[in-house]
Amino acid sequence: xxxxxxxxxxxxxxxxxxxxxxxxxxxxxxxxxxxxxxxxxxxxxxxxxxxxxxxxxxxxxxxxxxxxxxxxxxxxxxxxxxxxxxxxxxxxxxxxxxxxxxxxxxxxxxxxxxxxxxxxxxxxxxxxxxxxxxxxxxxxxxxxxxxxxxxxxxxxxxxxxxxxxxxxxxxxxxxxxxxxxxxxxxxxxxxxxxxxxxxxxxxxxxxxxxxxxxxxxxxxxxxxxxxxxxxxxxxxxxxxxxxxxxxxxxxxxxxxxxxxxxxxxxxxxxxxxxxxxxxxxxxxxxxxxxxxxxxxxxxxxxxxxxxxxxxxxxxxxxxxxxxxxxxxxxxxxxxxxxxxxxx
Amino acid sequence: xxxxxxxxxxxxxxxxxxxxxxxxxxxxxxxxxxxxxxxxxxxxxxxxxxxxxxxxxxxxxxxxxxxxxxxxxxxxxxxxxxxxxxxxxxxxxxxx
Numbered sequence: 500x501x502x503x504x505x506x507x508x509x510x511x512x513x514x515x516x517x518x519x520x521x522x523x524x525x526x527x528x529x530x531x532x533x534x535x536x537x538x539x540x541x542x543x544x545x546x547x548x549x550x551x552x553x554x555x556x557x558x559x560x561x562x563x564x565x566x567x568x569x570x571x572x573x574x575x576x577x578x579x580x581x582x583x584x585x586x587x588x589x590x591x592x593x594x595x596x597x598x599x600x601x602x603x604x605x606x607x608x609x610x611x612x613x614x615x616x617x618x619x620x621x622x623x624x625x626x627x628x629x630x631x632x633x634x635x636x637x638x639x640x641x642x643x644x645x646x647x648x649x650x651x652x653x654x655x656x657x658x659x660x661x662x663x664x665x666x667x668x669x670x671x672x673x674x675x676x677x678x679x680x681x682x683x684x685x686x687x688x689x690x691x692x693x694x695x696x697x698x699x700x701x702x703x704x705x706x707x708x709x710x711x712x713x714x715x716x717x718x719x720x721x722x723x724x725x726x727x728x729x730x731x732x733x734x735x736x737x738x739x740x741x742x743x744x745x746x747x748x749x750x751x752x753x754x755x756x757x758x759x760x761x762x763x764x765x766x767x768x769x770x771x772x773x774x775x776x777x778x779x780x781x782x783x784x785x786x787x788x789x790x791x792x793x794x795x796x797x798x799x800x801x802x803x804x805x806x807x808x809x810x811x812x813x814x815x816x817x818x819x820x821x822x823x824x825x826x827x828x829x830x831x832x833x834x835x836x837x838x839x840x841x842x
Numbered sequence: 843x844x845x846x847x848x849x850x851x852x853x854x855x856x857x858x859x860x861x862x863x864x865x866x867x868x869x870x871x872x873x874x875x876x877x878x879x880x881x882x883x884x885x886x887x888x889x890x891x892x893x894x895x896x897x898x899x900x901x902x903x904x905x906x907x908x909x910x911x912x913x914x915x916x917x918x919x920x921x922x923x924x925x926x927x928x929x930x931x932x933x934x935x936x937x938x
Contacts, residue, residue, distance in 0.1 A: 502886065507936045514938065525938045533930060533938050536872055536921035539884055789937050796935035 503813040504541030506715075507533075508792045509549045510785065511655045512571070514552040516543070518558050529827040537562045542718050544711070546788070548572030551579075555808045565718040570781045573707040574695075578717070586724045592829045593742075597729045603658040606731035606745070606836055611652045611665045613749030613838025619645035619674045620841045621752045625760070633678060633692055640677050644668075661732065664746075676756070677701070682763050686770030689819065696780020700773045703781040704762065704791070708755035709747070711795055712818075716750065717743040719818035746821055749838040754814070767794060844917025845910060847873070847881045847897070851907040864900045865908075868893065876929045882921075884932060892926055 509516065509529045518524075522536045523543065528718055535821045537558060540545035542565045545551070551566065559566050560581025567578040596602035599803050602672030648668050655661045669692070680701065689701040697703040701806065720727045730741025762768045783791065799815030812820055821839055828836040847869050852861040869875070872893045873883030885893060894910065901908055913920055923929070930936075 505936055507931060507938070509938050511938050519870075520867055527938070533936070534870070535932055535936060536870070536873065536874075536929075537888060538872065539932055792937045793935040796937075800933075 503815045505535075505539055505540045506544060506796065507535055507540055508546070508796075510789060510792070511721055512548045514545075514549045515789060516549065516555050517547070518552060518555040520747055521558070521566065523555060523559075531547075537564055540564050544566065544569060544714055546573065563722065565714070565721070567714045567741065569710060572776070572780075573710045573788070575710055575713065578714070580721060589724050589826055589829060593729055596829060597731055598734075600657065603731045604656065606653060607658040607661040609836040609838050610732050610745045610748045611661050612649050614653050614665070614751065614839060615645045615649040615652060615668050617749055617752040617839075617841050618668060619649075621757055621760075622672075622675065622787075624757075631679055632681070638675055638678060641671050644671055648698060665732070672752070675800045678762055679760050682766065684770055686773070687763050696776065696778055698779065698781060700768075700770065700781055701759065701763070703773060703783060704759045704768070705755065707748050707783060707788070707791065708758060708795065710753065711792075712750055713740065713743055714754050715799075715815070716747050716818045716822075719753070719822040720746065720825075722819065723776055723822040724820060725826060725829075746818065746825065749821070750818065753839075753841040754798070754817075758794065762791065762794060806840055843885065843888070843890070843915050844913040845873075845883045845885060846913060846917075847883060847893075847908070847910055849879050849901070849908045850906060851879075851901070858902075858905065861900060861902060861906065861917060862882075865897055868896050868900060874929055877927075882929065884917075925932075 507523060509525055511532065513527060515526045516523055517526060519534060521538065522534050523540065524531050525533045543559065545566070545568050547570060556566060556579050560579065563581065565578060565580055568576045570576055576648065597608065619642050626633065626638055645668060648664050652664045654662055655664060662832050673692045680689060686700055689699065693702045694706050697706045717727045720743055720796055725742060727740040727743045729735060730745045733739065733741035733744045735741055744828070767790060769789055772784050773781050774784055776782045799813065800813050801814050803814060804810070805812045805817070805820055807824065808820065817839055823837050827833045849865055851865065852858045853862055869881035869883065872885055872889060873881050876882050883893065897908055
């Protein structure tokens with residue numbers, strides 16, 4: 500198995516990244532804060548006023564290190580990647596599959612089933628952990644609903660009907676998500692998913708982690724030679740990494756949502772860690788953002804047994820494993836795409 | 843795997859200083875400086891071969907010495923640091 504490569508997050512405003520030998524040097528006010536050899540890095544994520552030298556961007560492109568630029572609050576702005584690599588035959592098969600209705604529906608079914616079952620697992624896990632203090636009946640009903648929807652998704656004939664089921668599931672899931680927050684503070688109330696901008700603290704954390712997840716999934720797809728823009732469940736749209744969003748679906752509940760819940764429930768983030776921006780959106784404070792990034796990186800270093808390949812894998816490598824499995828399926832070596840299911 | 847690289851370079855002449863700088867740079871490309879001539883490098887076997895080869899080519903075996911310590915995959919656990927200049931854990935969360 501591949502080594503889990505680290506990600507460098509630069510949140511220091513005014514930082515300048517340069518190439519120093521075969522390493523990235525992070526300079527803040529003419530002082531080198533950190534120096535990291537490129538060979539241990541899989542990606543660099545820059546927040547806000549952070550710039551990078553062309554020489555560094557070139558070296559990152561060559562070393563297959565994805566560099567993403569996000570706004571200070573974690574909204575995706577741009578990413579810099581090297582020349583398209585990988586196998587053109589694989590990409591062609593990806594396009595052919597995305598162009599054919601049965602091909603789209605087939606893969607869309609897999610992604611949505613993965614998401615549904617993982618959503619169900621998140622709800623059930625919460626019931627198991629906190630069931631006593633919860634109004635369990637509606638949550639159990641929602642969990643049963645996911646089982647039913649997963650069966651319907653498996654039989655869905657077109658990608659449009661799969662999207663319909665996905666929308667239904669998202670509504671059900673976010674309808675009860677607020678009950679999974681076990682901190683009794685109005686600051687962490689959650690009623691509905693809001694984005695661009697996120698209107699409350701929970702949405703703010705969700706959006707932030709989804710952006711981080713998208714960076715990782717996208718890098719993994721590019722690393723195995725797939726085109727992150729051509730998706731099956733998500734329709735093509737200029738600039739949208741549709742395939743990355745597709746593959747993200749199965750990871751959202753298990754990786755991002757659960758981390759949001761633990762950060763809040765374990766009081767690693769508190770109401771004081773959020774501020775309200777000019778447009779009414781809720782933002783993380785600088786210090787809290789760092790804490791969330793550290794928690795995210797720590798989570799990625801934990802190991803789990805992948806149910807399909809039956810091997811121990813670092814959580815951070817799961818997107819890579821799924822990208823490989825998808826590539827294998829497209830090449831015809833696997834009959835179906837097995838989504839990552841959390842038990 | 844974690845490799846520890848240390849060297850002694852004879853710097854009585856200018857060529858020696860150049861060798862010293864070159865070897866330090868090579869080590870920095872693959873790892874980090876933990877003390878003046880001590881470097882920790884987290885490398886895979888192929889990277890290690892490349893680094894070793896470059897270091898040996900850069901030294902003068904008549905005047906300098908190189909020592910390599912193989913700490914293995916779990917190398918980090920065998921290290922204890924006391925005092926100033928605690929190095930960064932390059933495998934831990936990197937948030938600047």
